[in-house]
Amino acid sequence: MSSSDPSDPLNISLSAREIEIIELVAEGLTNQEIADRLTISKRTVDNHVSNVFTKTGSKNRVALLNWAMDNGKICRDGFNCCALPDADGPE
Numbered sequence: 001m002s003s004s005d006p007s008d009p010l011n012i013s014l015s016a017r018e019i020e021i022i023e024l025v026a027e028g029l030t031n032q033e034i035a036d037r038l039t040i041s042k043r044t045v046d047n048h049v050s051n052v053f054t055k056t057g058s059k060n061r062v063a064l065l066n067w068a069m070d071n072g073k074i075c076r077d078g079f080n081c082c083a084l085p086d087a088d089g090p091e
Helices: 016-026 031-038 042-056 061-070
Strands: none
Touching (some): 016 031, 016 042, 016 061, 042 061
């Protein structure tokens, strides 16, 4: 992939809300449940999910979550997570 390739994960710009939506999809919530949790309309959630599918090239929720895990956007039970440095610095 070239650095100008829009499918390159480094070139994909997801908003904080889109990341939040992905995290809630990862919890197994439906779009209506996400809307209720965030106190926004289901239509807004539908739009966010559609935008994220387009940005990531994902065709469905499973593909989206695979993409998100592969690219460090979400982690599950410590899998595929990058460790943040301790506040005290290196040991």
